[in-house]
Amino acid sequence: MFCFLLFFFLIGLSIDYLFLDAFTARGPSFPIATLIALVFSVTVAYTGYRQGSKLILSSVGAEQLDIQIPEHRELHNVVTEMALASGCPMPKVYVTYDPAPNAFATGRNEESAAICITTGLLTLLGREETQGVVAHEMAHIKNNDTSVMLLISVLLGGVVLLSDWAQRSIFGMRPFRRASSQALLAIPALLLIVISPLISRLLAMAVSRQREYLADATAVEFTRNPLGLAKALEKIRDAGMPFQKATRGTAHLFFTNPLRRRIDNRDGKLANLLSSHPPINRRIMLLYQMGALPGPAARLRVEALDAQGAR
């Protein structure tokens, strides 16, 4: 959160420095571009915060439940159960007609939260497993991840936009007329503009990965049944279908990574850095460990995973 605002600030300062000659005798007396960037980011964050969940829901084509359909009825009941277990008010429930099994939660706070489940998930999973998935989403709501994620996706968009804008106008930049010691500072400033979208994307992914583990643990606290969630994850892993309506911008909201790139199932430093979700096998293994069961641990390279620490 703070990092993102810092990024806005730094980008603003860089633009000031490069384009407007701030902090020198000739330039304006205060950093205009920084202020513009800050105002811009706050506005974007605020409107996104108010409208974000509506936009996300409509971007995946979420629809209201039809209580007459047995599957939908069951989903509604399962969500009610989990709302009771978590002590949150009942969230709005949506389905989206897509064969890929996935789910996500969104909303500013507990009161305005919404859970969306694909029909693929409903047909693939049994009651106990659906309960695990819904518990995971309720955990995101309870831990306030949904609002953090909403803000992050908005801010991420803001940083990318700002940096694009700066990059494009670089060629129209006025020539340097400064002493060489000052020109040295121009290089890091330029670099910052170029790489900040990348870094902020990595930051978003790091936040999202940690949150997924936490939500798994909280989900087990709700259901007291780690096996349900573990089996759900196994089934989803084996189904291996990408969710068509997800984009890079919304990927970190989902239950499992909707983009299904091959890197997501690998476990390693680089793969970890580039993925918005923790490796699915690792999540399954941790859940089996919570249930104090060995599970299908042998084929999951337990030793290799343990070497990385018990996180």
Added chain:
Amino acid sequence: MTWLFWAVLLLIAVWLIWTYNGLVALRHQIDNAWKQIDVQLKRRYDLIPNLVETVKGYMQHEQDTLQKVIDARSRAMASTGVKENSEAQTALTQSLGQIFALMENYPELKANHNVLRLQEELTTTENQIAFARQYYNDLVMRYNMKQEVFPSNVIAGFFRFQRSEFFSVPEAERAVPRVSLKLPLFI
């Protein structure tokens, strides 16, 4: 130095108010959670006659089991006091579990949409009762813990907050498997 004194005093006051309000909020949450359990129990009372009426025609040979459920229901509704009530509820849960198990023997029941729907409703009600109790106990644990750990125990002691009671399940109910999850209920 006086401003430092006032700042510390202000901080202490803020902490005091915050902790006190936290305890009061928890107490109300506990009351609410207890009411939630009652809501679910009431729902179960309402659903049972429906279920019995629907399956009666099919389950000719299980009339006494059905009668047992009806009796257990009316006993549970009439019972007063925490201990008596929880025993009656246990008996009701067990007899319902029996019906669900017996229904496995009647394939035509599983083709009946009404029955399936009722079964799903009862399953979710049973689960909701379990989860509401679980949440209640979690809250009670947090409340009691806050009253014992330092420094919030000072405030709790000063304002005489009382410990809350856990909802404890009688020994018999623990042996009963959660019927809901054992049956292949997914339609």
